[in-house]
Amino acid sequence: MTMIRPLALLLSCALLAACAGAPVEERNPLASWVPSANHNARMPVIIVLHHTDQHSVQQSLDTLRSANSGGKVSAHYLIGADGRRYQLVADDRRAWHAGPGRWGTITDLNSASIGIELDNDGDTPFSQAQVQSLIVLLQDLSSRLRIPPSQVIGHADLAPSRKQDPSRFFPWQQLAQAGFGLWPRAADGLPPAGFDAWQALAAFGYPLDDRDAAVGAFHRRFRGSDDLPAVLDAEDARILHSLLLQQQPAL
Numbered sequence: 001m002t003m004i005r006p007l008a009l010l011l012s013c014a015l016l017a018a019c020a021g022a023p024v025e026e027r028n029p030l031a032s033w034v035p036s037a038n039h040n041a042r043m044p045v046i047i048v049l050h051h052t053d054q055h056s057v058q059q060s061l062d063t064l065r066s067a068n069s070g071g072k073v074s075a076h077y078l079i080g081a082d083g084r085r086y087q088l089v090a091d092d093r094r095a096w097h098a099g100p101g102r103w104g105t106i107t108d109l110n111s112a113s114i115g116i117e118l119d120n121d122g123d124t125p126f127s128q129a130q131v132q133s134l135i136v137l138l139q140d141l142s143s144r145l146r147i148p149p150s151q152v153i154g155h156a157d158l159a160p161s162r163k164q165d166p167s168r169f170f171p172w173q174q175l176a177q178a179g180f181g182l183w184p185r186a187a188d189g190l191p192p193a194g195f196d197a198w199q200a201l202a203a204f205g206y207p208l209d210d211r212d213a214a215v216g217a218f219h220r221r222f223r224g225s226d227d228l229p230a231v232l233d234a235e236d237a238r239i240l241h242s243l244l245l246q247q248q249p250a251l
Helices: 004-021 057-064 128-144 172-177 197-204 211-222 234-250
Strands: 046-051 077-079 085-087 113-118 152-154
Touching: 046 128, 057 077, 077 128, 113 128, 128 172, 152 211, 197 211, 197 234, 211 234
Parallel strands: 046 113, 046 152, 077 113
Antiparallel strands: 077 085
């Protein structure tokens, strides 16, 4: 009798372990399981950059593992001003960093993106150690996850009426020179007659629900200013013309 109980206990543990290892979450009891090998993990297709708007890496690590004023938040990576990189969420998991917004046809950015936070208060330039560390991380992510290098945007790009990060101090041109994101080329010249800058802004990816906010986000990224009028001028048209020309091979 004393031997039967330990054997029964061991058998129960073995059965529980086997069940725990089975991908039961993939099997709907309402249907017969007829597995196909033709699938893979859901992979991100875009990278979203943020600045933390906080005052230390430790403060940001605490927030990204708990909550801010809006509730629970997270990101896949955090990069300190000294260039040190931290990973908080696995690449194939959904982090809560983007919130409501849209970029082109992508409406659920949390499900489609990798979120990278940069330790910066939004009022100071980003350190070269931090930018170089970000470039190394982008090289890894774009290669390993097959994310197009051009698909790197800011939080404000997808949510212009809610967000301003990364700030006007972020060096988008330097990032583009390293092969990530897009930057206008002088050699592309002026746009053709009849060029519709608003249509181009939407075609590039910006949501136009709030046009003033969209222009503000565009100016912050491509003209390094928070103070320009909320209109699209000739320089904006030249920039958008170049950006769309660079986007065409990826379409």
